[in-house]
Amino acid sequence: MTLSIPTMPTRSASIGHLRHHVLRWVVLAVLLVALFLLVVQPLGWILYNSLHDDDTGLWTLGNYRQIFASAALIKPVLNSLLLASAVAVLSTLLGVPLAWLVARTDLPGRGVIRVLTLAAFVTPSFIGALGWILLAAPNSGWLNVGWRSVTGAQTPLMNIYTMIGTIFVCAIYTVPYTFTMVSSALDEMAVELEDAATTLGSGVMRTMITVTIPLVMPAVLVSFILSFIQGMTLFGVPAFLLTPSGTLVVTTKLAEFYQLFPPALFLSAAYCLPLVIVTGGLFYARHKILGRRQFVTVGGKGRAGRLIRLKKWRLPALAFALIVPVTAVLLPYVAIVLVSLSKAWGLGPVPSNLTLHWYRWAITENPETQRAIVNSLLYAGVAASFCVLLGVIVAYIVERRLLRGAGLLAVLVTIPIIIPGIVLSVGFFSAYTRPPLNFYGTGTIVIAAFVATFLPIAYSQAGSILKGISPEMERAARSVGASESRAFAAITVPLMRGGLVAGWLLVFIPIMRELSVAIFLVSTKTNVMTTLIYNYKDGGNYEAVCAASTLLLAATLMIVLLARFITEGAARRRRNAASLGEVT
Known part of the structure; x- marks a missing residue:
């Protein structure tokens, strides 16, 4: 008969266990601070301002009374x-x-x-x-x-x-x-x-x-x-x-x-x-x-190709x-492209009126347009990356039920989906254009507003991917000594890679075309393409507006094609892997 004698945990195992818990609470603290700054504080300032008087700063319902009493x-x-x-x-x-x-x-x-x-x-x-x-x-x-x-x-x-x-x-x-x-x-x-x-x-x-x-x-x-x-x-x-x-x-x-x-x-x-x-x-x-x-x-089988015949x-x-x-694509696209190629659009699309001047002006001669192109790509790229990072971490905590009260994180992440972009813009203006932060006129406030607005998309995408990944492999890795973070980085993230690229593009594309979120937050140095087009239109220079709009449309469509190529490639690789598994 043999006796099983329990062993005391080693010093290294205890230290590893302590590090694991410290890392978990550090990640949670960073998440809570980020969500507070991105969601709670801007919305809190909207509510706070709505209940205060513009002149005295006292608590009041006067703003609401003024709205309902004014026909204008x-x-x-x-x-x-x-x-x-x-x-x-x-x-x-x-x-x-x-x-x-x-x-x-x-x-x-x-x-x-x-x-x-x-x-x-x-x-x-x-x-x-x-x-x-x-x-x-x-x-x-x-x-x-x-x-x-x-x-x-x-x-x-x-x-x-x-x-x-x-x-x-x-x-x-x-x-x-x-x-x-x-x-x-x-x-x-x-x-x-x-x-x-x-x-x-x-x-x-x-x-x-x-x-x-x-x-x-x-x-x-x-x-x-x-x-x-x-x-x-x-x-x-x-x-x-x-x-x-x-x-x-x-x-x-x-x-x-x-x-x-x-x-x-x-x-x-x-x-x-x-x-x-x-x-x-x-x-x-x-x-x-x-x-x-x-x-x-x-539920059941699909249609298998049988279609209703319309006949006459x-x-x-x-x-x-x-x-x-x-009406939504062909006519507007043709009009915008033709005007962008015109010396003066009122003369019509005749050969003598055609020119590439406005594209040269937008790309090589005009510093404002050059800056807006760079800002659009930079802000969208950084914001999409932060959205995916935060969305993946929160989705992992929620889907794997790693913390008690993880549902609160899910609520904070998804709240912006019910907030119109222009309202979030109001909140960020109120919260971050005053001392001590005073971020007005910086790219930081624009990027933060984009992250807050489109974070629900990244979270939903990450959650849907994680639902399709069994946690058993992570448990197996932890059973042989891997920490939770190591199992996540070494096993879960590689399995999510194709979906995360698609999720990044799902966020990047709407940020590139977003106007209402940025409209109150940009300055002349932080203009993006959408706000620049809006400002140019007010100036009445439709040829320049159309050239900038064509560049934005071309960039957006190229990104969509890239997204389709990546997602179809990932789907093809999954199908090939599944076929290989069936053969073996």
């Missing part, structure tokens, strides 16, 4: 609600049938239409608005000039500087949200119920109305909510299209507060809160709808499907 302050709120409601309805009416046509029918050119619709997704909506100014400005827009020359009419065919024009432009750049969510739901949905309805004699339209639409209704409702939020929180499109006519929405009214000297910080803070309440409530509704989605969808409706369906690609 209530009108922009009503305009925002009108804009958001109309955008949500129009984007749903366009996006849902478009998704069905691409996913379910033999529509000609389905692949091209899908790519062009997703191109609208990566196009900054304010650049789309710029394209439509060139096309449909009442006096000088090319479509209106052509209309007058052909018909002899005195009135323009369309006036983009109206609420209807703004709704149209906002909607065509919001349709990709609806299209992506609904087409994904259709692609993933089993088809047995549709097949059963068809077997029993139901026609195409009846099957779609009674079977298909109810099954994808959660995706439709969620996309409607996201479209509404987009309509409420967009800044660039209303600033370009409604400001010339004097029509204000909440976001452009906030910008007006910051054009005062000194800025109306306290009143603007109170003006932000209703916007936060609306977006927060809508995101809560979105969460509830997605939480019930499993009860209304049917193919051409009308194609005409409908081309509405978004043509």
